[in-house]
Amino acid sequence: MNNNNTTITPSEVIQTRRWMVQNCSVLWLDECMDETCKDYQNILTRLKTITDNINIFKQRDTCIDYLTDAQEDIKSFLVVKGSMSQQIMSLINDIPQLHGVYIYNDTEILHEVWTKKWQKIKSIRTNIDDLCQRLQVGIRQYHRDSIAISFITVHQIASMNNLNQLEPTFMYTKIFKEILLKMKPNSQTIKDFITYCRQNNSGSPKNIDKFEKEYQAQSAIWWYTYPSFIYSMLNYALRSMEGDTIINMGFFIHDLHQQIQQLHQQQLSSYHDKPFIVYRGQGLSKANFEKLQKTKGGLMSFNNFLSTSTEQNIALGLAYSVSEDLDMVGILFIISIDPCIKSAPFASIKEVSYFKEEEEILFSMHTVFRVGAIKQVDNNNQLYQVELQLTSDDDEQLRLLTDQIRKEVGGTGWQRLGDLLLKIGQLNKAEELYNVLLEQTSDKSEKAIYYNQLGYVYSTLGDYGNAISYYEQGLKIQQKILPSNHPNLATTYNNIGSVHDNMAEYSKALSFHEKALEIEQKTLSSNHPDLATTYNNIGLVYLNIGEYSKALSFYEKALEIRKKTLSSNHLELAVLYSNIGGVYNSMKEYSKAFLFHEKALQIRQKILPSDHPSLATSYNNIGGVYNNMKDYPKALSFYEKAFEIRQKTLPSNHPSLATSYNNMAKMYYNMKDYSKALSYLERALDIFQQE
Structure with missing residues (x-):
């Protein structure tokens, strides 16, 4: 054997x-x-x-x-x-x-x-x-x-008031690259990677041993081109945004980028400041090709390291071979390069590659291009040539986009990457990353952050037991290392209160939110956004226990602060409009309820992707108003819109899915379609019994 x-x-x-x-x-x-x-x-x-x-x-x-x-x-x-x-x-x-x-x-x-x-x-x-x-x-x-590609249309760039419309991989690799360039790899990071590879059977023992014995920073390109586990492991991790592997390979990505940058500097004089052309032949799925066609004039990024050739015939041959696959479109990228652009390092790797016979130009990860002309080749609807132009830091649209990403994603180091994943709804990836970070750190303040972020992940996924557990672990650390009136404690109290509210434990929820409010009123200005969050949370509890006038009072306090500090299309305003609409619905003031729910929906439709869970919330709320008005067909229509989104984006046992089944069952019952009503009730019951 x-x-x-x-x-x-x-x-x-x-x-x-x-x-x-x-x-x-x-x-x-x-x-x-x-x-x-x-x-x-x-x-x-x-x-x-x-x-x-x-x-x-x-x-x-x-x-x-x-x-x-x-x-x-x-x-x-x-x-x-x-x-x-x-x-x-x-x-x-x-x-x-x-x-x-x-x-x-x-x-x-x-x-x-x-x-x-x-x-x-x-x-x-x-x-x-x-x-x-x-x-x-x-x-x-x-x-x-299979390299990860992101497309950013002119329209998306023009409406950059929110990042939710951008492809996750674009932002992910952008932030990730910035983190890596600030890293200082050491011998321990390489040892950790070797251990990780052996534990996960990432490659043959022979190649892992070879890497352990022979790898040096200046051999990164050779290892990237050598037919072993490194190339496929890295590309798969970047394409799938797989946090554990990416963290363990961070040193290698850093070294690979640095070697490309060093070669770029050495080779710069040979270009004589003259622009030149490189080529890349590859396949795109038909879905990605449609995205590419819509991106003409916009931006496109290759989120892995990008291999190109100075020989057009080789690239065209690769594109031709792909075009024979009916599910793919063969693409010949014709890429214009200005060697004076320093923000995107690239280099000829012929002398340091495993394949020394190839005329390969390798670009660092997350290189961004502007998309030019898209033309069919030889009347073949499976084969196209696409002109790309390398962008620089002086590209105004790219600079604005980069500034927006940096502005909206806080934190430092790997925490920035986790915060980004939470922001763009990649909850499972965020959970994976925070668990890895939790294992690796011994710093108590960092542990508290990661526990809180994991609590948020589980709360969003509807796993309230785990959410409480992680929030409480974070709280125990914070209570030991922070003053009793520190704003971070207020944030954690609010988070725990929100989970209790979701669990219908309203007295506990109110108690935690009031603890948060007490700290914030002592330490923050009267218009601070965190106060608005707490007012909103307390309003939600009062709504749930049927004290509508108190709920409305707290929501209006929150709205007053938000309107002073946010743009008119900000998502936080949509949350408050939605909540106020809920109060008016409960008070049977349906015209006012519609008004506020429509305001919330309009903001969300402008900013969010069409399958975002918050849109499901808006559709569900409007359905609820129609239900109370006994317009059951319209109510069902909105409940179905909410259900379609939730079915796509939530785990199959999420409580919100059960709510959707239950709502649709009620409509079918009211419309006397009892068999459908029973079917949906049974599905709702299946989920509730799993909790």
């Missing part, structure tokens, strides 16, 4: 990894395989030069089970003997996790008509070296096509 633990031999049980840090794997299926045979060892050795992640199967059904059980964003490349391919293609061609099939047929070429029938067949070769070469090209092309 091969003792390489990234190779799954037929006698082993396939183990699920704690976290798959590579985004593709090679599967080798051969029912006649003989592990003692020289040919077997030769093929395995050749495959290992391409990837660390090799999975070997003797049985067809076991291989198919592996494919269908894999995560959908982990793509597999299957190497299979010709005779077996004819048995298996009809069973696997439509499996989404399968990216391509490479057939090794050492005796004869398979019939062309049969091979063209199956889209997933990428190559057929009688020579294993030729096949492995095609496989290597296929894997590199897949990595190239």
Whole structure:
């Protein structure tokens, strides 16, 4: 048995990894395989030069089970003997996790008509070296096509009063890059990374050992281009915004950026200040291509490190090969570069790359371009050329966008990244990041911050028990290290109070909010935004216990402060309008209720993406007013809009989903459609019973 633990031999049980840090794997299926045979060892050795992640199967059904059980964003490349391919293609061609099939047929070429029938067949070769070469090209092309790209339209730039409309990866990599450039890697960070790789089976033991022994900061580019776990691990982590891997690879990303920057400085004189062109051929999904078309004149960022070539024919060939896939559009990027631009380092890496024969220009991560002309190539609606121009710090729109991101995302270091994830609604990613940070720090004040942020994550996810637990752990630390009237204590009291309110524990909620108010009235100015938050929270409790006049009084105090300190389209105003609308609805003053709920909805529709949970709240509230007015069809229409958003964005057991089911059930009951009413009530009950 091969003792390489990234190779799954037929006698082993396939183990699920704690976290798959590579985004593709090679599967080798051969029912006649003989592990003692020289040919077997030769093929395995050749495959290992391409990837660390090799999975070997003797049985067809076991291989198919592996494919269908894999995560959908982990793509597999299957190497299979010709005779077996004819048995298996009809069973696997439509499996989404399968990216391509490479057939090794050492005796004869398979019939062309049969091979063209199956889209997933990428190559057929009688020579294993030729096949492995095609496989290597296929894997590199897949990595190239799966790079994270963000598109920012002219319209989005023009309405930059809120970041929620921007693609999360754009902001994520922007903040992440700023954090990394301020880092000072040390030998311990590399040791931590090696430990992480071994614990997660990130690569073969041989390559992890090699990295441990040989890695130096000046070899970062070589390791990035070397066919091992580093390249795919990094690209997958940046594409999926996977915090744990990104933190552990932070030193490498820092070193890679620094080496590109150093080479850029060394090579600057060779450009003679003359602009030049580089090329990149890759595939885009049809959805991303539509985004690209809408971005003409806007900005586009490659959120990983970007590989380009000075040779147009090579890039065009790659774009052509992708265009044969009906689900993709082949793109030839024609990129204009002004070498005088210093804000986006790039360099020729020919002398330091593993692939020294390639004329490659490598750009640092999160390089931003302006999108120019988009033209069809050779009347092929699957192939386009797109002109890009490198932006500089002097680009006014990019500068404004960057300033807005920095303004809205506070904190320092990794905490900035977590705060950004919370702001853009990436709750699971934020939870993952804060747990990693919590494990790594011994600083009490930092622990208090991370406990509070985790409390917020769980509260938003509807897991109120965990939310209280984390908030209380943070509070215990704060009570030990902060004065009794510190504003941070007021924030935590407010957070705990809000969770108790969500749990219908109103007396506890009011008690915590009043503790917060007592501190804030002593320490803050009368127009401070935190006071508005506390007034709003107290108003919500009074609304829930039916004391509407008190609720309205506190909401109006909050609104008075907010109007003085915020723009007329700020989301915080939408929250207050929504809450005041709720009070008027409960007081049966429906025209006033509509007025305030409509104000809230208009702000949210201007600022938020169409599937944001806050829009669901507005739709649900308006549905509630129609319900009270006994206009059940209109109420149902708004409840359904709320449900559609919640179903997309919330966990399947979230209390808000149960509320939606319950609301729709009531409407169907009132409309005498009892079977639908019962169906929705049962779904609501299923969720409530899980709490």
